[in-house]
Amino acid sequence: MSVLDRDKYKVALVGNPNVGKSVIFGLLTGKYVTVSNYPGTTVEVSRGICSGLGGGIEVVDTPGANSLIPLSEDESVTRDMLLEEYKKHVVQVVDAKNLRRGLFITTQLAEMGLPVVITLNMWDELLDRGMNIDVTVLQEKLRVPIIKTIATHRVGVSALFSSIPNAKVPNLYVDYGKVIEEGISKIEKILQGNTTVNERALAIMLLSGDEVLEEKLRRKFPDPAFVEIHSIRNSIQAHFGSPLSYVINIKRANFVDTLVKKVTLNLKKEKETHPITRGIFFYFLVPVASFFMGYKLMALLMYLISSRFSLNGGLIFMLPLVVGGISSLGFSAYLYLKEYKTKSTIAGALGRITMHPVAAFPLLVIILWIVYKLVGEFGAGTCVDFFEEKVFGRSLVPSGGFDLSISLPFIHKTYIFTHINFQGFNYYFGLLAQKLVDKDNIIFELFLNEQSGLVQVGLTYAIAIVFPIVGFFFLAFGIMEDSGYLPRLAVMVDKIFKRIGLNGKAVLPMVLGLGCDTMATLTTRILNTKKERIIATLLLALAIPCSAQLGVISSVLGRVSGIYFALYVFIICTQLLLVGYLSSKVLPGAPSDFLMEIPPFRMPKVSNILVKTFYRIHWFLKEAVPLFMVGTLALFVATKVGILSFVERMGAPITRNFLGLPAETTHGFILGFLRRDYGAVSIFKTLEEKGGSGGINPKQLLISLVVITLFIPCLANFLVMIKEQGAKTAFLMFAFIMPYSILIGGILRVILQQFP
Incomplete structure (x- = not known):
């Protein structure tokens, strides 16, 4: 890229996340784009040349921001x-x-004194929702060029292009109240004449406690200046019960709300729900759903109790029915009085139910149960088995083909249309490879070795195993997101998450972690501070089992005893809270404010969900597949040079003497580093063999499954941890997690020994 004339201006694209900045950046710059990290950060910044503006103007695509x-x-x-x-x-x-x-953000750009052009993108989606914006009134109030665009269809882009030279400073002024305004004026006088930007903007940022900005300004100002600034900030803070940054944000938000009301038009009134539809919802669907919730939760509780104590069969059958009936009557009556009589729409009623202090939590349990059935059982079970065993198969053994069939669940009958004689991609690739090299050749093993081949393990694991899991999870995630449920879930858990150094926004990677921890670790980028990202990454690696692992564990423990599965869930949850709490106290840094807009609850759009799912899967595979391949290559090398055998021999005494498990289960823990559910299955089979005719020891099984859940993250997740947090932080987490998981297993062994 050529050096630009310093007298020319540059164009900075600014906006919230996911507003179409990258699309507009591509339309302005074409293919002449460079991507690099911003100095001192790991955040990527795109730069390009817009050749049509004054012979070539640099355009910078800034990262998405909700606040400056x-x-x-x-x-x-x-x-x-x-x-x-x-x-x-x-x-x-x-x-x-x-x-x-x-x-x-516009109010903050105005405070900084920057010339702005505003593009109202996704204009078609605004109209689809029956809304409109009076652009003429908005333009009169802001006095800046405002362009309506649909960037994905290139609508309005030429008008935006021609308006850039006419950018102006927005005519906006937020009054923060007498006390804060006096403080702003005092700080402005301290900064006056020594900055190249508007002193008012800097003063507001300093009052909001912007430590990074303060560190930058210390290079230009003597320490006494900041002693005075701190004194001013403390004196203002004394007038407010909430943090000053929160007060400033609320003042700005109130100003923006007033402006939005003046320029927003509602083209159509909220569509009233048809009386028959409302009647079906309140008189049929609500009673049935609330009965199902009460019945299911009580049935689960009775199952756990009966696995430990002998209960009367009639009680086990009748009590869930009674509880389901009571919950159905109670909740239906509540909704009838609270929502039906006040003419609430179905969407409005659902939106309030999902944030109700009592009803929201059993509803959450049912939603997670449905997601588990879809992702954990169907995605990680049925689909993974089909892709892994039939579509990809093994390199040296034919898969046997598969049937095209349909099963009728109510009459328990399966009709087979035809048999597909396909033996698996890996088998055919293996036959081709054997025409070139012997199966014992190092090249053949590099690609098709059953334990660590790049194709047999790396590619198969990434696509045949991870793809169905993340695909179905992204589908479920998209439904929760598009309906407006996820922001409500974030608000619900915010108070709990604050105890472990996070806020409600962290529920997104945590929920994603139940699908795949590798994918979830990538999404910790959405968290506000480095401290929060480290805590979330640590908890994902330590205590969030992926759906494949959770499916194996629930199946294994469920066959042994329901009470042991309940103990497993209790232990993992307590470890998540304990380690999160301790991390929040040990790691430096202050918690961030939790600000989240709650959208209206609505029926998800199928097209939105499918598009989001497609792009998220594409993004994940693009990010993760190379890491799986690198990890598999490292595993292959470690296997060939004997590192894994050495680790297994070193770990056997700890497994046998400290955890009280057969030494052979050490192999399962090491296998879990490649794939967690394989490790769990290996441990189960080992304990089953060692148990012999006496059956598996449930205490040993519980200890081993707790340890392998808390144990070191899988190889792909570990590589993502290095990518996101740096090698030093990732290895420190690794060094903490491994001995900690063994320690918890040893403590659990001692506790369980006290019970017959």
């Missing part, structure tokens, strides 16, 4: 780029249907 008073590394990079000392015009990309979020 940063709560995350991405937001810090965006803020720092806007504070850099060069001329710039800002193209602010706003999601038209989320005008409030966009104008929140």
Whole structure:
């Protein structure tokens, strides 16, 4: 890229996450794009040349931000780029249907004194929702160019292109109240004449406790200046019960709300639910659903109790029915009085139910149960078995083909249409390879070895095993997201998560971790601070079993005793809370504010869910498959040079003497480093063989499954941890998790020995 004239301005694309900035960036710059990390960070920044503006203007695509008073590394990079000392015009990309979020940033751009062009993107989606924005009124109030665009269809892009040279500073001024305004004025006087940007913006950021900005400014100002600034901030804080950053955000949000009300038009009234539909919902669906929740939860409880104590068969049958009936009557009556009589829409009623302090939690249990059935049993069980055993198969053994059939569940009959004589990709690839080299050749083993071949294990694991799991999980995740349930779930768990140094936003990677920890670790990027990302990454590696592993464990423990599965869940949950709490106390850094917009509850759009699922799977495979291949190669090398055998011999005494398990289970723990559910199955088979006619020892099984869940993360997840958090942090986590999991297993062994 050529060096640009310093007298020319640059164009900075700014906006909230997922508003279409990257699409507009591509349309402005074409193919002349470079991607690099911003200095001092791991955040990628795209730069390109827009050749049609003044002979060539540099365009920078800044990371998505919800505020320019940063709560995350991405937001810090965006803020720092806007504070850099060069001329710039800002193209602010706003999601038209989320005008409030966009104008929140516009107020801060105005405070910084930056010339802005606003593009209201996704205009078609705004109209689809029956809404409109009076652009003329908004333009009169802001006095900046405002363009309506649909970037994915190139609508409005030429108008945006021609308006960039006419960017102006938005005509917005937020009054923060007498006490804060006096503090802003005092800090402005301290900073006056020594900065290249608007002192008011810097003063507001410093009052909000922006430590990164303060560190940068210390290079220009003497320490006494910051002693005075801290004194001003403390004196203002004394007037408020909430943190000053929160107060400032609320003042700004109230200002934006007033502006949004003036320019937002509702083209159609909220569609009233038809009386018959409302009647079906409140008089049939609600009683049936609440009965199902009460029955299912009590049946689960009775199952766990009966596995430990002898209970009357009639009681086991009748009590869930009684509890289900009571919950059905009680909840139906509550909804009838609270929602039906007040003419609430079905969507409005569902939105409030999902945040109800009592009803929301049993509803959450049922939703997680449905997700587990879809992902854990069907995705990680049926689909994975089919892809792994039939579609990919083994390199030296034919898979036997598969049947095209249909099963009728109510009459328990299966009709087979035809048999497909396909022996598996790996088998055919193995036959081809054997025409070139012997099966004992190192090259053949590198690719098709049963334990560590790049194709047999790496590629098969990434596509045949992980693909069905993440595919179905992203499908379920998309439904929860598009309906508006996920933001409500984040609000529900915020208080619990604050105890472990996180906030409600962390529920997203945690829920994703139940599908695949590798994928979930990649999404910890959404968390605001480095401390939160480290805690979430640690907890995902330690105490969140992926759906494949959870499916094996629940099946194995369920066959032995329901009470042991309940103990397993209790132990893992307590470890998650304990380690999270201790991490929040040990790791440096302050917690971030939790701000999340709650969208209306609505019927998910199938097209939205399918598109999101497709792109998320594409993103995951693009990120993860190379890591699986690298990890498998490392495993192959470690196997050939004898490292794994050495580790197994070293670990056997600890497994036997400290955990009280057969030494052979050590192999299962090591296998879990490749794939957690394989490790669990290997341990189960070993204990089954050692148990002989006396059967498997349930205490040994519980200890081993707790340890393998808490044990070191799988290889792919570990490589992602290195990618996201750096090698030093990842190895420190590794060094903590391995002995900690063994320690918990030893303590559990001692406790269980006290009971017959």
